[in-house]
Amino acid sequence: MEQTQSLKNLIIDIENQKIFLPEFQRDFVWEISKTYDLFDSLIKDIFIGAIIYGIPSFDIAIREIDNRKKVTKGKKRPPLEIKTITKEEIEKLHRLNKNNFRLVLDGQQRTTSLYRALKGTDEVWFISKNEDEIENSTYENAELEDLLLEISGDQETDRLCIKLSDVWEIEMSDYDEDEIKEKFFYQTSYYIAYKDDEGFDAKVEFKKYRNLRKRIADLFKSEKLLSFYLLDMNLEKFVVFFERSNTRGVQLNFIDILAAKLYTGNFNLKEKIKKFENNNPTLSLVPEIIVRSIAYIKSSPKEINRNYILTSLNADDFIKWWDKLCDLYKTVLDFLYQNNFIISQDWMPYENMIIPLMNFLNEIGGDFHQMTPPQKRFVEYWYWNSVFSLRYSGSSNERIIEDSNILTQIAKNKKITSSSYFNKLSKIQTLSVDDIYSFNKKANAVYKGILNIINYDNKGLMNWNNDAKLSLNSIIEDHHIFPKNYLNNSLSSDSEKDLIDCVANRTLIPKIQNIKISDQTPSEYLNEIQKLNSDIEISLTNHLIPKELLSGEYDKEFLIFLELRATSIFEIIDKLLIKNKDKIREEFYEEVKYEETSNVEIFSSYRNTKATATFNPTTTKIFYKGKLYDSPSAAAIAVKIDNGASEDTTENGWTFWKYIDENGSENKINELRIK
Numbered sequence: 001m002e003q004t005q006s007l008k009n010l011i012i013d014i015e016n017q018k019i020f021l022p023e024f025q026r027d028f029v030w031e032i033s034k035t036y037d038l039f040d041s042l043i044k045d046i047f048i049g050a051i052i053y054g055i056p057s058f059d060i061a062i063r064e065i066d067n068r069k070k071v072t073k074g075k076k077r078p079p080l081e082i083k084t085i086t087k088e089e090i091e092k093l094h095r096l097n098k099n100n101f102r103l104v105l106d107g108q109q110r111t112t113s114l115y116r117a118l119k120g121t122d123e124v125w126f127i128s129k130n131e132d133e134i135e136n137s138t139y140e141n142a143e144l145e146d147l148l149l150e151i152s153g154d155q156e157t158d159r160l161c162i163k164l165s166d167v168w169e170i171e172m173s174d175y176d177e178d179e180i181k182e183k184f185f186y187q188t189s190y191y192i193a194y195k196d197d198e199g200f201d202a203k204v205e206f207k208k209y210r211n212l213r214k215r216i217a218d219l220f221k222s223e224k225l226l227s228f229y230l231l232d233m234n235l236e237k238f239v240v241f242f243e244r245s246n247t248r249g250v251q252l253n254f255i256d257i258l259a260a261k262l263y264t265g266n267f268n269l270k271e272k273i274k275k276f277e278n279n280n281p282t283l284s285l286v287p288e289i290i291v292r293s294i295a296y297i298k299s300s301p302k303e304i305n306r307n308y309i310l311t312s313l314n315a316d317d318f319i320k321w322w323d324k325l326c327d328l329y330k331t332v333l334d335f336l337y338q339n340n341f342i343i344s345q346d347w348m349p350y351e352n353m354i355i356p357l358m359n360f361l362n363e364i365g366g367d368f369h370q371m372t373p374p375q376k377r378f379v380e381y382w383y384w385n386s387v388f389s390l391r392y393s394g395s396s397n398e399r400i401i402e403d404s405n406i407l408t409q410i411a412k413n414k415k416i417t418s419s420s421y422f423n424k425l426s427k428i429q430t431l432s433v434d435d436i437y438s439f440n441k442k443a444n445a446v447y448k449g450i451l452n453i454i455n456y457d458n459k460g461l462m463n464w465n466n467d468a469k470l471s472l473n474s475i476i477e478d479h480h481i482f483p484k485n486y487l488n489n490s491l492s493s494d495s496e497k498d499l500i501d502c503v504a505n506r507t508l509i510p511k512i513q514n515i516k517i518s519d520q521t522p523s524e525y526l527n528e529i530q531k532l533n534s535d536i537e538i539s540l541t542n543h544l545i546p547k548e549l550l551s552g553e554y555d556k557e558f559l560i561f562l563e564l565r566a567t568s569i570f571e572i573i574d575k576l577l578i579k580n581k582d583k584i585r586e587e588f589y590e591e592v593k594y595e596e597t598s599n600v601e602i603f604s605s606y607r608n609t610k611a612t613a614t615f616n617p618t619t620t621k622i623f624y625k626g627k628l629y630d631s632p633s634a635a636a637i638a639v640k641i642d643n644g645a646s647e648d649t650t651e652n653g654w655t656f657w658k659y660i661d662e663n664g665s666e667n668k669i670n671e672l673r674i675k
Contacts, residue, residue, distance in 0.1 A: 023061035051107035076495030120165030199633020363411035415590030523552035
């Protein structure tokens with residue numbers, strides 16, 4: 001029978017050692033973007049699937065929920081506690097209370113993700129809409145779902161944001177209002193950026209912060225938030241459950257729904273997808289990329305979300321654009337491979353990054369040979385910084401639109417006038433050699449980026465067997481340089497073993513055939529390969545691997561090897577991203593210079609009513625309804641009062657008012673602010 005529970009009770013039960021995992025369950029592997037999606041679903045009341053608990057009637061080894069920080073060099077992560085609980089102990093606990101002990105049989109990733117976010121192990125932020133973006137309501141009266149812009153790993157300067165673990169800490173502590181202000185609210189980027197601005201009322205903004213915090217805390221306490229089943233299971237049923245639990249269900253996806261709509265308009269989307277795949281057997285088509293690109297081209301202001309696609313695009317749009325955009329898609333992938341940005345399509349860090357490149361390519365005429373050297377420099381910088389800043393993790397629609405607009409400007413040989421854009425690109429995850437050690441999962445974009453940037457810097461990676469450049473359709477694996485089994489047997493400490501899967505111990509090559517590797521030293525299996533390829537040293541150097549591995553010099557020096565290779569990797573990142581940052585900004589940024597009389601058409605929306613005005617960036621004055629206001633905030637307050645707000649209302653005008661730039665993109669007037 002399905003039951004419900006609150007997120008708060010789930011977390012408390014984990015802390016009180018009432019919820020465990022079977023020891024044999026797989027490790028926590030979710031990327032942080034899935035955590036963002038999970039909380040987005042909870043806030044929007046989208047069913048996330050039931051958690052299935054089991055009460056076994058037999059002895060079983062169990063372990064705790066993984067709340068450890070990510071792996072870093074030289075820091076030993078505490079081992080997860082593993083213990084055996086007997087049938088008698090389980091029965092004793094359940095005589096007191098049936099919920100005193102239960103195992104998570106299905107839903108481990110969700111449960112662990114929720115726990116890590118609320119305890120602050122993983123940083124998860126609620127990014128709030130500004131008041132003018134809330135339809136048919138005010139900030140105080142809107143539903144939590146209507147207040148949500150996105151769930152993210154970083155706060156935004158232009159918006160009120162709150163970290164979910166802060167909400168949890170406040171909820172579980174006895175802080176007074178002044179302590180909440182000092183410890184949490186005053187530390188937000190939003191408060192720090194605008195606290196001295198006219199029109200920014202700290203009391204009002206804190207009231208919003210407090211209101212938002214209470215709403216999120218109420219969400220945590222909702223008894224109907226999480227669904228679960230509690231199963232009493234004997235050993236036989238327990239085994240059968242795990243054999244069958246991951247084989248159920250067929251999901252109807254977004255493209256299936258769109259195809260059904262377009263079919264009635266005489267465009268057979270499924271047939272078009274099949275035709276592309278038949279004509280291009282070495283490429284994988286991601287239909288959503290073509291679909292979102294059509295939406296970008298058609299919309300103004302730019303919209304590429306699923307709601308816009310399903311309601312606004314029609315068969316004629318697809319008849320007009322599908323084939324051309326498929327050609328651009330192929331050209332972009334070919335460019336990325338030929339210029340060594342990707343070693344294969346499977347190893348591309350973010351598929352959605354193809355969309356801005358397609359729009360750039362379309363603007364320059366469909367041929368990358370038309371690209372100028374400055375344009376190439378910017379595309380290179382944009383590409384790698386987007387990967388290493390995890391720019392496309394989580395909700396990526398805004399990033400796709402913003403980057404498409406920026407690359408369109410670059411394609412037109414125009415400067416970038418948004419200074420904040422360069423700040424966003426510079427938030428990379430690898431600012432030191434030590435940061436390299438924390439990436440150990442293929443699903444992570446930085447992990448893929450590191451392996452690809454080696455390929456880029458060396459103008460292509462070589463096959464170890466024959467020194468040939470790896471081809472786009474090569475079947476490639478992220479090979480352990482020091483074999484995993486060998487290290488498990490030779491390393492003594494857990495902190496060293498935590499680094500076995502580190503990206504610095506991985507490289508991209510085709511599967512090595514006919515050579516036993518797993519238990520051998522690096523020198524043993526590499527010397528076997530050398531019998532096939534006498535120039536193996538060249539291939540190793542190409543992969544940033546010291547050729548001394550062949551002599552056995554590093555067989556017992558895994559950590560020294562790891563440091564050498566991590567340092568070599570970081571030198572590439574430092575050269576292409578970190579040291580290049582100021583040069584790129586100087587070359588491509590231009591502050592907009594306005595004449596005293598220059599005005600920009602602006603607009604806002606409050607309580608679903610649109611207001612228009614003109615803004616002078618030089619004087620910062622706004623002309624609205626026949627009256628000149630001295631500041632954006634004063635004009636914003638006037639709009640709110642005109643639409644029913646009280647006389648003592650406040651508003652930050654720099655985020656309230658917006659304008660449409662020459663690319664059809666909607667921006668806050670803060671972008672026009674003269675720094």
